[in-house]
Amino acid sequence: MKNDVFTFLVGGKAGEGVKKAGSVAAHMFSRLGRHIFQLDDYMSLIRGGHNFAAVSTAPRWISSQYLNANLVINFDKRSYETHVDDIAEDGLVIFNSDEQEDVKGIGVPLTSEAEKYPMKELMLGVGAVAILASTIGLKKEEMNQIIKSEYPSGIENNIKFADRILEIVKDECENKFPLERGDKERKILTGNQTISLGAIAGGLNVYYGYPMTPASSILHFLASQAPEYGLAVVHPESELAVINLAIGSAFTGARTMVGTSGGGYALMTEGYSLAGMSEAPVLIVLSQRPGPATGVPTYTEQADLSFALNTGHGDFLRIVASPGTIEEAYFLTAEMLDIVWKFQTPGILLTEKHLSESSMTIDIDANKAKWAEPRLHQNGKYKRYLETDDGVSPLLFPISDEIIKWNSYEHDELGITTENPTLVSKMHSKRNRKVNSFIDYMKKELKTVNIVRGEHPTNVFTYGSTYMSVMEACKYGDLNPTIVQPIYLRPLPNWDLEEFINQDNIVVEQSVSGQFTSLLKEKADLQIRQTIKQYDGRPFDPIVLSQKLKEVLQ
Amino acid sequence: MEELKTGAEITWCPGCGNFAIKTAVQKAVLQLEEKGNNRNNVMITAGIGCHAKIFDYLNLSGLYGLHGRNSSNAEGMKIANPDLNVLSFSGDGNGLGEGLEHTLFAAKRNQDITIILHNNSVYALTTGQFSPLTEKGWEGPSTPRGSFETPFNAISLLIEAGATFVARCFSGQVTHLTETLVKAIEHKGFSFIEVLQPAIPYHEWKEYRDNVEFLDEKPKTKEDALKVARDSNRFTLGVFYQEDKKPYHKALYGDLNPVVNSPSRDERLNKIRKFLEP
Numbered sequence: 001m002k003n004d005v006f007t008f009l010v011g012g013k014a015g016e017g018v019k020k021a022g023s024v025a026a027h028m029f030s031r032l033g034r035h036i037f038q039l040d041d042y043m044s045l046i047r048g049g050h051n052f053a054a055v056s057t058a059p060r061w062i063s064s065q066y067l068n069a070n071l072v073i074n075f076d077k078r079s080y081e082t083h084v085d086d087i088a089e090d091g092l093v094i095f096n097s098d099e100q101e102d103v104k105g106i107g108v109p110l111t112s113e114a115e116k117y118p119m120k121e122l123m124l125g126v127g128a129v130a131i132l133a134s135t136i137g138l139k140k141e142e143m144n145q146i147i148k149s150e151y152p153s154g155i156e157n158n159i160k161f162a163d164r165i166l167e168i169v170k171d172e173c174e175n176k177f178p179l180e181r182g183d184k185e186r187k188i189l190t191g192n193q194t195i196s197l198g199a200i201a202g203g204l205n206v207y208y209g210y211p212m213t214p215a216s217s218i219l220h221f222l223a224s225q226a227p228e229y230g231l232a233v234v235h236p237e238s239e240l241a242v243i244n245l246a247i248g249s250a251f252t253g254a255r256t257m258v259g260t261s262g263g264g265y266a267l268m269t270e271g272y273s274l275a276g277m278s279e280a281p282v283l284i285v286l287s288q289r290p291g292p293a294t295g296v297p298t299y300t301e302q303a304d305l306s307f308a309l310n311t312g313h314g315d316f317l318r319i320v321a322s323p324g325t326i327e328e329a330y331f332l333t334a335e336m337l338d339i340v341w342k343f344q345t346p347g348i349l350l351t352e353k354h355l356s357e358s359s360m361t362i363d364i365d366a367n368k369a370k371w372a373e374p375r376l377h378q379n380g381k382y383k384r385y386l387e388t389d390d391g392v393s394p395l396l397f398p399i400s401d402e403i404i405k406w407n408s409y410e411h412d413e414l415g416i417t418t419e420n421p422t423l424v425s426k427m428h429s430k431r432n433r434k435v436n437s438f439i440d441y442m443k444k445e446l447k448t449v450n451i452v453r454g455e456h457p458t459n460v461f462t463y464g465s466t467y468m469s470v471m472e473a474c475k476y477g478d479l480n481p482t483i484v485q486p487i488y489l490r491p492l493p494n495w496d497l498e499e500f501i502n503q504d505n506i507v508v509e510q511s512v513s514g515q516f517t518s519l520l521k522e523k524a525d526l527q528i529r530q531t532i533k534q535y536d537g538r539p540f541d542p543i544v545l546s547q548k549l550k551e552v553l554q
Numbered sequence: 555m556e557e558l559k560t561g562a563e564i565t566w567c568p569g570c571g572n573f574a575i576k577t578a579v580q581k582a583v584l585q586l587e588e589k590g591n592n593r594n595n596v597m598i599t600a601g602i603g604c605h606a607k608i609f610d611y612l613n614l615s616g617l618y619g620l621h622g623r624n625s626s627n628a629e630g631m632k633i634a635n636p637d638l639n640v641l642s643f644s645g646d647g648n649g650l651g652e653g654l655e656h657t658l659f660a661a662k663r664n665q666d667i668t669i670i671l672h673n674n675s676v677y678a679l680t681t682g683q684f685s686p687l688t689e690k691g692w693e694g695p696s697t698p699r700g701s702f703e704t705p706f707n708a709i710s711l712l713i714e715a716g717a718t719f720v721a722r723c724f725s726g727q728v729t730h731l732t733e734t735l736v737k738a739i740e741h742k743g744f745s746f747i748e749v750l751q752p753a754i755p756y757h758e759w760k761e762y763r764d765n766v767e768f769l770d771e772k773p774k775t776k777e778d779a780l781k782v783a784r785d786s787n788r789f790t791l792g793v794f795y796q797e798d799k800k801p802y803h804k805a806l807y808g809d810l811n812p813v814v815n816s817p818s819r820d821e822r823l824n825k826i827r828k829f830l831e832p
Contacts, residue, residue, distance in 0.1 A: 200826065230807075230810055236626075240656070254634035271620070274619065278619075398595075405617075
């Protein structure tokens with residue numbers, strides 16, 4: 001393993017504070033000025049099962065968790081058995097000696113020590129954090145400070161417990177992995193947080209969401225921020241309601257976003273088409289998890305791509321874009337909010353559990369977010385669906401002296417229902433002109449593809465959070481291909497991909513059928529020599545991926 | 555009245571009960587205007603069905619939505635801009651079939667909108683199938699041997715769901731309908747009016763005229779209202795229930811108006827920059 005990465009992995013049952021211990025570790029690394037990437041792997045249950053958090057840190061930008069950890073702390077036997085075979089050279093494994101004996105590693109009676117205190121279940125995390133602090137060479141005062149601020153209930157007991165655990169592991173752990181300090185402390189955010197903040201920066205007024213992993217934390221975060229930013233955040237009865245509420249809100253001029261995953265999005269497709277017809281600007285965050293149907297709810301996949309690209313009955317402008325990093329999610333969400341308002345059509349911000357719920361240290365210049373600015377009616381008699389050269393009719397919002405009618409039926413320029421053949425074809429053409437208008441806009445105004453130039457003659461195509469996996473794998477394996485990440489997936493910016501047409505291309509994606517590969521072949525005329533796929537619900541591991549890439553890049 | 559009409563061709567059947575509903579809505583809007591409630595604040599939404607054609611005929615702003623989703627569109631308008639008065643037109647199939655969940659949840663939330671449910675007891679526009687309010691035994695194209703499902707009681711259903719203004723009117727009683735519409739729109743909270751209206755190819759005015767009766771008085775408690783709604787016949791007209799309760803948007807965000815009081819870009823960015831500090 002590349003020696004600049006240090007990985008801390010903590011595992012146990014749901015309810016034992018595994019995720020919390022992971023985020024405390026992440027903050028500890030960030031305070032040292034280092035970058036972090038945190039994966040929370042958890043099952044669809046409330047108590048029990050096996051959860052783990054893997055926090056990898058480096059003095060440089062790091063874009064993936066490593067499972068091959070330097071320090072692994074297991075609260076139970078199941079965790080130990082899951083992770084014991086993937087330990088870094090010279091790595092340390094801590095097991096809970098109240099649960100198992102005579103195994104490789106350092107036994108610590110975590111449970112029996114914790115049982116001496118009233119909040120015994122929450123203590124395990126404190127113990128893990130204390131061990132980590134000691135191994136990376138933090139001073140005792142620094143560690144106590146962290147415990148005080150991160151575990152504020154029962155501080156004295158927590159510190160006593162931590163002292164006791166450190167006594168047990170002192171000889172084997174203390175200062176075992178002293179970590180080099182980095183340049184500065186950074187904020188740690190999840191993708192769902194940067195998506196939410198990007199939307200707020202872009203002008204969000206209203207958010208609707210029905211709980212569904214991995215999109216729920218957008219609803220939770222925005223609900224918590226609602227008073228701060230004057231938002232209305234509502235959890236209604238179903239995704240059918242969500243999309244129709246959103247279109248109603250958009251009618252009043254409210255910048256509106258909704259969020260869901262595959263199954264919930266399936267219910268929204270009826271309203272997606274309504275947004276196409278009524279020309280309602282609505283931004284939909286579709287965070288993918290493994291399907292079909294209920295699938296594997298708390299894990300990651302990229303198999304809703306074809307669905308997202310082709311949703312909704314009838315012809316209208318569909319826009320789909322996918323952020324490659326947690327930072328890019330901030331800017332792209334604001335940009336998409338602006339675009340759906342400029343072009344009055346539904347847009348999908350396509351992402352995955354891996355981006356939505358993983359955490360990273362970020363450097364975001366908040367001011368660079370776009371602001372949603374639609375074309376507005378100036379004065380005179382208002383026609384909602386005024387014919388224009390680019391197909392975009394100016395907007396006007398209530399309360400107004402003019403009549404504003406949006407319609408799901410085919411309609412005339414005033415928004416009154418029609419079945420007249422001349423009007424039907426005229427309105428189809430008007431809406432269809434927006435497709436070319438948007439493509440012109442993309443060419444002039446948008447960065448549609450991220451290209452990381454390399455020296456190896458092969459190009460690696462990827463999109464969404466898999467971009468982060470590919471970046472880290474190349475860093476780990478010292479690989480140097482050109483990495484191409486289309487941000488916009490519909491319309492696919494094939495004009496920006498022309499240079500790759502006669503080159504050697506491979507794809508890395510997370511779907512069994514190779515949906516992204518098909519898209520590139522069909523819409524960009526690219527030859528794809530091979531696709532590296534993973535579809536077990538887990539994100540790529542950079543070590544495994546770098547080996548696969550190395551084989552393919554020969 | 556003239557300025558509340560559009561130039562759209564009216565395609566309801568001659569003699570349809572919907573004409574009178576349209577007249578009553580126009581009258582109600584004018585009466586509200588006399589009381590200082592400007593028509594520009596009135597938004598309309600409609601589902602799909604014969605009821606919904608009213609959207610094209612009323613010269614009022616709004617959104618002609620999808621089958622069953624009109625009350626969600628109306629709620630979305632009200633949540634984003636609580637200064638609007640939103641009327642949502644629905645039908646017995648639209649609002650209690652495909653849109654049942656939305657109708658009931660709008661009532662549960664006490665969303666401050668008015669649903670006008672045109673009850674013609676049939677899916678008229680789709681050629682006469684039985685609806686959630688059709689009496690047993692209806693021989694429609696989907697139930698050629700007679701429907702055998704017991705219909706909903708819209709009034710008790712909506713009271714139970716949490717509606718805070720529930721009434722039944724008849725399109726043959728335009729004055730009563732107009733008065734009730736004014737009361738419903740003025741009501742701060744979720745209001746629901748079931749309007750009996752004959753669809754001429756399927757029912758006659760006489761069936762209604764011979765049977766309608768008025769409630770003696772408005773029941774005093776929710777339990778009384780439910781009892782009266784269940785025990786009276788389906789042609790009984792009047793306000794069954796009214797209650798003062800905080801409307802949804804007030805409970806959600808108090809006196810905020812998300813669209814009108816939206817913080818500026820700079821205010822937002824200042825806060826985000828602070829949030830992004832480690």
